[in-house]
Amino acid sequence: xxxxxxxxxxxxxxxxxxxTGWLLVENGKIAATGRxxxxxxxxxxxxxxxxxxxxxxxxxVKVGEPxxxxxxxxxxxxxxxxxxxxxxxxxxxxTSPAIDTPEALEFVKRRANEDSAVNVLxxxxxxxxxxxxxxxxxxxxxxxxxxxxxxxxAVVTNTKVFQRALTYARSLGALVIAHPQEPILSAGxxxxxxxxATLRGLPAVSPMAERMGLDRDIALLEMTGAxxxxxxxxxxxxxxxxxxxxxxxxxxxxxxxxxHLTLNELDVADYRSFxxxxxxxxxxxxxxxxxxxxxxxxxxxxxSMHTPQDEESKRLPYEEAASGAVALETLLPAAMRLVHAxxxxxxxxxxxxxxxxxxxLGLKSGRLAKGAPADxxxxxxxxxxxxxxxxxxSKSKNTPFDGQRLQGKxxxxxxxxxxxxx
Amino acid sequence: MSFAHRHxxxxxxxxxxxxxxxxxxxxxxxxxxxxxxxxxxxxxxLTQINMFFENSTRTQASFELAGKRLGADVMNMAMGAxxxxxxxxxxxxxxxxxxMHPDLLVVRHPNSGAVDLLAQKVNCAVLNAGDxxxxxxxxxxxxxxxxRRAKGRLHRLSIAxxxxxxxxxxxxxxxxxxxxxxxxxxxxxxxxxxPSEIREFGVEVFDDMREGLQDVDVVMMLxxxxxxxxxxxxxxxxxxxxxxxxxxxxLTAARPDAIVMHPxxxxxxxxxxxxxxxxxxxxxxxxxxxxxxxxxMAAMDLLARNLRxxxxxxxxx
Numbered sequence: 001x002x003x004x005x006x007x008x009x010x011x012x013x014x015x016x017x018x019x020t021g022w023l024l025v026e027n028g029k030i031a032a033t034g035r036x037x038x039x040x041x042x043x044x045x046x047x048x049x050x051x052x053x054x055x056x057x058x059x060x061v062k063v064g065e066p067x068x069x070x071x072x073x074x075x076x077x078x079x080x081x082x083x084x085x086x087x088x089x090x091x092x093x094x095t096s097p098a099i100d101t102p103e104a105l106e107f108v109k110r111r112a113n114e115d116s117a118v119n120v121l122x123x124x125x126x127x128x129x130x131x132x133x134x135x136x137x138x139x140x141x142x143x144x145x146x147x148x149x150x151x152x153x154a155v156v157t158n159t160k161v162f163q164r165a166l167t168y169a170r171s172l173g174a175l176v177i178a179h180p181q182e183p184i185l186s187a188g189x190x191x192x193x194x195x196x197a198t199l200r201g202l203p204a205v206s207p208m209a210e211r212m213g214l215d216r217d218i219a220l221l222e223m224t225g226a227x228x229x230x231x232x233x234x235x236x237x238x239x240x241x242x243x244x245x246x247x248x249x250x251x252x253x254x255x256x257x258x259x260h261l262t263l264n265e266l267d268v269a270d271y272r273s274f275x276x277x278x279x280x281x282x283x284x285x286x287x288x289x290x291x292x293x294x295x296x297x298x299x300x301x302x303x304s305m306h307t308p309q310d311e312e313s314k315r316l317p318y319e320e321a322a323s324g325a326v327a328l329e330t331l332l333p334a335a336m337r338l339v340h341a342x343x344x345x346x347x348x349x350x351x352x353x354x355x356x357x358x359x360x361l362g363l364k365s366g367r368l369a370k371g372a373p374a375d376x377x378x379x380x381x382x383x384x385x386x387x388x389x390x391x392x393x394s395k396s397k398n399t400p401f402d403g404q405r406l407q408g409k410x411x412x413x414x415x416x417x418x419x420x421x422x
Numbered sequence: 423m424s425f426a427h428r429h430x431x432x433x434x435x436x437x438x439x440x441x442x443x444x445x446x447x448x449x450x451x452x453x454x455x456x457x458x459x460x461x462x463x464x465x466x467x468l469t470q471i472n473m474f475f476e477n478s479t480r481t482q483a484s485f486e487l488a489g490k491r492l493g494a495d496v497m498n499m500a501m502g503a504x505x506x507x508x509x510x511x512x513x514x515x516x517x518x519x520x521x522m523h524p525d526l527l528v529v530r531h532p533n534s535g536a537v538d539l540l541a542q543k544v545n546c547a548v549l550n551a552g553d554x555x556x557x558x559x560x561x562x563x564x565x566x567x568x569x570r571r572a573k574g575r576l577h578r579l580s581i582a583x584x585x586x587x588x589x590x591x592x593x594x595x596x597x598x599x600x601x602x603x604x605x606x607x608x609x610x611x612x613x614x615x616x617p618s619e620i621r622e623f624g625v626e627v628f629d630d631m632r633e634g635l636q637d638v639d640v641v642m643m644l645x646x647x648x649x650x651x652x653x654x655x656x657x658x659x660x661x662x663x664x665x666x667x668x669x670x671x672x673l674t675a676a677r678p679d680a681i682v683m684h685p686x687x688x689x690x691x692x693x694x695x696x697x698x699x700x701x702x703x704x705x706x707x708x709x710x711x712x713x714x715x716x717x718x719m720a721a722m723d724l725l726a727r728n729l730r731x732x733x734x735x736x737x738x739x
Contacts (some may be wrong), residue, residue, distance in 0.1 A: 198617035199434075200535040201555030201594060206618075271535030315513050317533035319554070 002026045003417055004039050006376065008047025012368045016347040023052060025374040028416035033368055035149075047378060050411060053350050054278045054366050055087025055118075055375035056331060059177070059255060059358040060231055061088075062324070064395075066113050067096035068106075071396045072308035074108075077328065078116035079393040082421035084329040085377035085410040086304070088119040088365060090357070093130070094152035098215065099135045100125035103143040109145060115275065117414075117420040121361065122277035126176060128164050132156040135165040146390055147361050150177035150231070153278050153323075155213065157183050159220070166226035169327065177229045180213035180238065181279060190319050191280045196265045202318060207235040207282060214238045218245045221252060229360060230254040231386075233299055234287035243298055252335050253360050255301035256290050258327055262334045263287070263400060273314045273321035275400045277389045291343045300356040302349075304331045308396030326394045330401050336381055336408030346381065374417035383409040423483045425724040429541045429548040432557035433598040440600060443615075445567050445576070448713070448720035455491065455716055464723045468525040473515075474551070475501040475531040480686060480711070481551050481561075485528045492718035493524065512536060516543035518720075525729055526722055534591075546631035547725040549718075555589050558734060561685055564688045566603070568710050569640055572681050577604045582634055582676070584610040584666060585644030585693050586655075592685050597623050610634035611666060614655045631666055635675040643668055643694050657685035658694040659692055668694045673704070681706045 003025040010021050010033060021035035032039070058081070064071035065314025081089050091108065093099035099108055105124055112120035124146035128134045131154070138149060149169060155178070156162040169176050189205030191197045196206035214230060218241060221228050233242060233254045245252050257277070265281045275281060282290075293299040314321050327334070335353065338344045358366025365375045389402040412422025425443055427435060436444075454460060470489040474482050482498065489496040501515070510518075512531075519527065520543075527548045529537045534554030541548040552558040570576040581600055587593045587609050600607050607625045609616065621627055628634030635641060646662065656662045668682065682698055682705045690696040699705050 080675075135500040193618040195622045198596070198620055198623070201553075201557070201591060204618065268536055312511065315539075316511060317531065317536035317539055317554075319533050 002031070003043045003045065004038055004041035005045050005047050005378070006048060008052035010124055010368055011051055011053035011350050013347055013351040014367045014369060016351070018346055020049070021231050023368065025417040028374055028418070030368060030370055032370060036298070049381050050378050051346065052376060052378050053346070054354040054368055055377050055413060055415070056085050056353045056364065057088040057366050058086045058304050058306070058328065058331070059090040059091040059092070059229075059301060059357050060092050060303045061328065062092045062094060062308060065095065065108060069308050072394055073115065073139055074112045074120070075115035076393060076395045077306070078118050078120070080326070080328040081154045082120045082413045083393050083410060085332050085379060085413050086118060086328050087375035087377070087413060087415050088121060088358070088363065089348040090121045090123060090147065090361065092152050093123050093125045093150065094154070095410055096230050098125045098130045100128050100130070100139065101222050102140045105141060105144045105146060111288070119416050123148045123150045123177065125149065126151045127156060129160065130154040132158055132161055135161070135168060138169055138172055138174060142174055148175035148177050148229070151179070152231070153179050153379070155179055155181050155183040155420070159216065161208070163220050163224060165230070166220055166224040170224055170226040173227065175227045175229060177231050178217055179232065180210055180217055180230045182209040182212040185209040185212065190275065190276065190278065191268060192265050192282050194265065194283060196268070200268070200271065202212050205280065207237055207286060208265040210235045210279060211238040211241055214241050214250075218250065218252070221245065221250045224250065227251045228253075231262065232257050232279060232305065233293070234260040234279055235286045238391075239289060239293050239298060246298070253300040256294065256305050256307040257398065258302055258331050258334050259305070260287065260326060261291055261294065261302065262337050267400065271318040273316065273318050274325060274398050276318060276321050276323050277325060278323040294352050295348050296342050297351070300352065300360065302335065302352040303357070304328050308394055309398045310396055314398055324398070326396055328394065329392055330387065330399055330406070332379060332410055333406035333408040334401060337406070339381065340407055344393060374414055376414040377410055378409045378422070379408060381408050383407065385409060425728065427725070428728065430559055430575055430725060431538055431541060431548065431550045432722050433559050433562050433595045433602070434557065436602070438602055441563070441566065441603065444563060444717070444720050444724060445570060447723060448563070448567050449718040450632070451716040451719040452713065453724045455712070457585050459629045460491055461493065462491065463493045465489060465726050467490035468494045468726055469523065469730075470494040470496045470526040470528065470722065471519065471524040472496065472498045472528045473501050473530070474499070476552070477502060477528070478530055478552070481530065484711070484714045485551060485718050488715050488722060489526070491715070492719055492723060494722070512540055513543050518538050520544055526725065527541040536583060547729055549721060549725070552591055554591065555594070556591055558591040558680075560714070560718050561592045563721065564654045564710055564714040565596055565642065565683060565685070566599055567713045567717055568683065568706050569681070571713070572706055573639060579639040580606045580608065580637060581640040581642060582610055582638045583642045583644065584631070584634070584668065586646050586650060587611050587620065587644070588614045588615045589647065589650065590644050593596070596642065597625060601625075608634050610636065612656055612662075615650070631672050635672060638676045639680055641668065641673065641680055641682045643682070645685065645687065646689060646693050663692055667692060668698055670695065670698060673698065676724070682706070683707065686711070726737060
């Protein structure tokens with residue numbers, strides 16, 4: 001079975017090019033691309049000049065199974081992912097209970113297989129119950145299919161425990177994803193310190209807490225040589241430390257969240273809890289520095305940090321409200337803001353959305369190369385719309401982009417050549 | 423007299439003329455309160471509910487008295503004891519209240535922004551009686567009225583606010599109000615009790631009391647919460663008193679006619695020397711309490727006038 005996409009702008013994050021041409025899919029894999037006369041095929045899709053890019057590989061998606069299925073199930077998350085051009089969801093283990101045993105991992109893998117049309121991979125907790133005291137059965141969890149280990153936003157405060165976990169993980173070649181944050185300095189904080197925090201009288205954390213957390217983790221990497229990925233780098237002050245660590249040859253990569261790239265602390269305005277995130281939104285200077293770091297490649301990946309929360313956990317006084325926002329479906333249109341504003345090219349964007357996360361996880365997807373899985377998205381980069389949160393496929397509608405004008409819409413999503421949306 | 427606001431949530435939303443109108447009306451209520459017949463029917467037929475999610479005797483009593491003097495039906499709900507402990511959310515509480523058809527809702531809450539949230543969900547006028555470390559607008563207004571009456575004006579004055587600025591909603595509301603009225607505001611306190619980037623609010627910051635008090639017209643002391651006295655933010659109570667407590671000696675740096683204020687309740691011997699607090703030639707602390715009732719009467723009267731006129735909702739700020 002051969003499927004041909006013609007007349008499409010091919011966004012190639014490997015070559016960093018954007019050319020109009022055709023792409024041939026055979027048996028679920030990309031067979032060839034070109035710009036001249038297209039080959040014969042059983043089925044032809046006219047791209048009508050839209051963009052054809054590798055599907056997004058999203059590291060750090062929260063699904064509410066087990067524990068909070070009313071917030072998000074595998075079925076609803078997968079529908080949202082497909083609608084957002086996300087072809088691989090990498091699921092966080094911060095469920096209740098946490099995914100910290102092979103048995104729990106097998107349960108969520110089964111649930112994902114039953115209900116998801118997009119690829120689903122799982123992270124497992126680094127320590128039992130994400131409590132930072134004892135490491136999980138890293139070896140068994142790897143055998144059971146974990147692609148990496150993370151305690152998510154729970155920082156392993158005990159440096160000795162973290163050092164041992166990193167050392168053990170290194171011997172297995174496993175990737176550890178951490179949340180760089182000085183946990184005591186940031187305890188209880190709802191916003192980033194500064195004029196806005198003072199005006200609103202909210203408990204605040206200095207942006208320096210992120211750099212302190214990263215500095216500690218980098219020192220531990222020098223000791224242990226572990227494979228490490230920082231989940232979200234969101235401040236200018238953390239960037240030089242990251243750059244030095246990379247130049248020193250440590251096995252370190254870093255991600256950031258779409259919200260920290262497109263919003264700043266002032267968006268919280270009069271205590272809008274849908275803008276409450278972890279880490280909190282930063283200053284505009286930090287946001288601009290983060291965008292620049294994605295463009296230069298210093299920050300490797302962009303993720304949705306999709307965190308579904310129901311209305312009850314958000315409609316509370318700001319300090320008490322839950323953190324996090326849904327973003328699987330708004331990831332692309334929000335990211336297109338950066339492209340339209342001239343901060344990133346499409347090829348740079350898809351390097352961070354697809355190629356780099358795939359490479360970090362050892363996946364063949366995330367590129368338009370021959371032999372790569374045909375995980376693709378066809379999108380119109382310019383199509384304007386006003387987001388109505390009630391139309392989102394997620395069970396939870398906690399998006400900060402409700403009512404906002406966005407540009408960029410996914411027309412179709414394909415996983416292994418099969419259309420899953422559009 | 424125009425006061426185009428549905429609620430009184432903070433000083434941030436008020437203009438210079440809003441503040442002047444409110445203080446002018448409050449002046450009239452001071453006169454009423456000092457007369458033999460301390461009663462008006464401005465709020466007759468209206469229901470005022472005081473909801474205090476945080477304990478307060480003084481502010482609650484002041485609002486209650488203000489409502490009663492204006493003829494409102496006043497009800498007090500001590501929220502600390504009831505629904506919060508049963509797990510009811512603030513929004514549910516708001517819906518319950520709506521069903522009781524109050525006209526004026528006076529709310530104090532330990533979380534910044536909680537009163538704003540409540541105001542979005544109820545159909546009546548909401549007065550913020552203090553939310554977290556955010557705002558306490560009626561306190562700033564009563565301070566302003568006290569200053570205006572003592573100094574004859576509320577502009578071009580040099581005013582020092584001393585103490586725990588970081589956790590103080592009184593300080594925030596006062597900084598905004600005094601700034602809007604074009605005064606010079608100086609903040610004095612240990613750096614651990616100064617909020618971040620506070621200089622961007624157009625104030626001068628000092629960590630030396632004598633330097634900060636130099637030639638000021640008004641000295642505003644803040645209460646230091648007991649739980650912040652030991653070790654965490656300051657080394658000890660006695661060191662704090664030594665460096666930042668208001669004493670007769672430090673007060674000599676201020677202008678000879680400078681007045682001394684305190685929102686109460688005072689910690690004598692911690693942030694203020696007892697003799698200064700009681701010195702009627704300098705201290706206007708008792709007068710602040712009196713102005714509190716008048717300012718709250720004025721605020722509720724103005725909001726109630728808007729309620730009765732029922733202009734279209736979107737003209738409100």
